[in-house]
Amino acid sequence: MIDIWGGWALFQELLSALKGIAAKHQVSIANIGVRYVLDQPAVAGVIVGARLGVAQHISDNTRVFGYTLDADDLAAIEPVLAKSRDLIELIGDCGDEYR
Secondary structure, three states: OHHOOOOOHHEEEHHHHHHHHHHHHOOOOHHHHHHHHOOOOOOOOOOOEEEOOOHHHHHHHHHOOOOOOOOHHHHHHHHHOOOOOOOOHHHOOOOOHHH
């Protein structure tokens, strides 16, 4: 998936951008990713994986509702994503194999 999306180097560039934003908001990189996805117009929810019995995952995941991404945050994310390829166009959505 990473190779199809844009490659390892571009993925590292995205993680670097997300890490800086996460530090600014004092949340995890995963929180930034979830917040970004939730802020997309066509998205009503996300499915977040967490290990059963690991309570810190629950408290960390709820932090996504305690901040918003500002224009500077988006300015760090969007240029990286603009270099990537559209996975839905390339491989379809996660239910295509059942249709």
